[in-house]
Amino acid sequence: MPEEAVTRRVRVGVVGVGKMGLSHLAIVRALKNVELVGVVDATDYLLDILNKYTGAATYSSLDKMLDEAKPEAILIATPTGSHAALVRSALEQGVHVFCEKPLTLTAVESAELTALAATKGLVAQVGYHNRFIATFQEVKRLLDLNAIGNVTHVLAEAYGPVVLKPKGSTWRSKRTTGGGCLYDYAAHPLDLVHWYLGTPQGVRGSVLNSIFSADTDDEVYSTLDYADGLSVQLSVNWSDESYRKMSTSMTVTGSQGRIVADRQEIRVYLRDGAAIPEGYRAGWNILYTTDLTEQVSFYLRGEEYSAQLEAFVAAVAAGEKEARQNSFASASETDRVIEWILQDAATGTATGAAPIAITTAPAQKRGLFGRGKRA
Numbered sequence: 001m002p003e004e005a006v007t008r009r010v011r012v013g014v015v016g017v018g019k020m021g022l023s024h025l026a027i028v029r030a031l032k033n034v035e036l037v038g039v040v041d042a043t044d045y046l047l048d049i050l051n052k053y054t055g056a057a058t059y060s061s062l063d064k065m066l067d068e069a070k071p072e073a074i075l076i077a078t079p080t081g082s083h084a085a086l087v088r089s090a091l092e093q094g095v096h097v098f099c100e101k102p103l104t105l106t107a108v109e110s111a112e113l114t115a116l117a118a119t120k121g122l123v124a125q126v127g128y129h130n131r132f133i134a135t136f137q138e139v140k141r142l143l144d145l146n147a148i149g150n151v152t153h154v155l156a157e158a159y160g161p162v163v164l165k166p167k168g169s170t171w172r173s174k175r176t177t178g179g180g181c182l183y184d185y186a187a188h189p190l191d192l193v194h195w196y197l198g199t200p201q202g203v204r205g206s207v208l209n210s211i212f213s214a215d216t217d218d219e220v221y222s223t224l225d226y227a228d229g230l231s232v233q234l235s236v237n238w239s240d241e242s243y244r245k246m247s248t249s250m251t252v253t254g255s256q257g258r259i260v261a262d263r264q265e266i267r268v269y270l271r272d273g274a275a276i277p278e279g280y281r282a283g284w285n286i287l288y289t290t291d292l293t294e295q296v297s298f299y300l301r302g303e304e305y306s307a308q309l310e311a312f313v314a315a316v317a318a319g320e321k322e323a324r325q326n327s328f329a330s331a332s333e334t335d336r337v338i339e340w341i342l343q344d345a346a347t348g349t350a351t352g353a354a355p356i357a358i359t360t361a362p363a364q365k366r367g368l369f370g371r372g373k374r375a
């Protein structure tokens with residue numbers, strides 16, 4: 001993304017400075033068009049350390065920061081179960097919001113917050129950073145060009161080593177507070193699927209298994225159905241120690257070819273009869289993320305983390321009234337599909353906006369794939 005001219009500095013506050021919030025904090029402190037006006041966290045010693053070593057103004061609650069520091073925009077990186085209330089408070093006071101994913105734990109709350117942000121004309125963005133990764137952007141570009149013809153199937157995967165043994169209780173270990181592989185991991189590939197294909201008609205065959213977690217899921221499998229027989233297979237496991245860190249990949253099969261993409265590279269097979277995009281040829285093509293990615297103004301962990309915040313701040317600075325990418329409206333659709341998967345895994349019935357015919361009787365399906373904990 002080309003760097004935009006610095007027109008003015010946006011007054012930004014950061015809410016929640018754990019794993020993700022510290023990363024956001026480091027990035028915004030380095031952005032030329034940001035003035036950091038406050039940091040909020042529920043843990044006092046974190047605030048003390050931050051204040052001591054960075055001089056940042058710290059607050060024990062969002063309301064206090066909104067009253068005293070008067071940010072124009074905030075970044076929320078608190079446990080997912082707390083997003084809805086924090087986002088609502090900020091929007092009601094006319095503050096632009098960047099919120100970590102998933103937006104909330106219910107599709108209804110996400111839709112309400114989407115409507116509130118639209119009524120207030122505020123930039124409201126969610127942290128689905130994969131949409132800022134060049135390889136996944138190239139998949140989107142190729143699909144929009146119809147490069148592989150009619151898409152017939154997508155395999156959406158994510159694996160990583162988050163929970164490798166039974167752990168003590170944190171917000172991540174309970175579904176009620178937003179913990180679990182579905183909310184934490186599967187949300188990412190589901191969001192990419194939504195970006196590429198839109199909202200499915202329904203889901204079926206959903207499996208939410210626990211491997212180590214007592215109160216939530218560690219692996220998620222589901223089938224998402226679209227019109228004309230197009231289906232998506234979702235396969236996600238955050239208790240997989242064969243991966244060093246989270247690895248998300250998309251395999252898209254079409255009538256004229258196939259695309260396999262992850263953060264590192266995109267491999268594209270185009271059949272002879274395909275409409276070959278410029279720079280591609282029939283057969284296999286391999287492009288690496290290093291060749292596709294544009295520089296960001298400050299690098300931390302990966303260009304995508306900076307690029308998403310640059311886009312958010314630039315939209316606020318320019319007086320725009322909606323997010324350039326990852327809008328609340330879009331994230332709400334992902335939350336809707338997450339909710340369907342939860343329902344489907346619990347009841348064994350497919351759900352969706354326009355329910356599809358299922359050939360497997362629910363009772364039998366439950367017997368084969370039903371929810372249930374391994375332990």
Ligand SMILES: NC(=O)c1ccc[n+]([C@@H]2O[C@H](COP(=O)([O-])OP(=O)(O)OC[C@H]3O[C@@H](n4cnc5c(N)ncnc54)[C@H](O)[C@@H]3O)[C@@H](O)[C@H]2O)c1
Nearest residue numbers: 016017018019020021040041042043077078079080100101
């Ligand atoms: N986009 C990504 O790749 C990615 C990666 C990790 C986490 N996340 C998301 O970021 C969010 C936070 O995850 P994390 O791993 O940073 O969690 P974390 O537990 O490391 O940090 C959460 C922080 O929020 C603070 N907090 C809790 N309630 C608060 C409140 N009401 N007000 C202010 N501070 C509060 C805690 O004290 C803690 O410092 C979650 O929604 C998660 O899904 C996204």
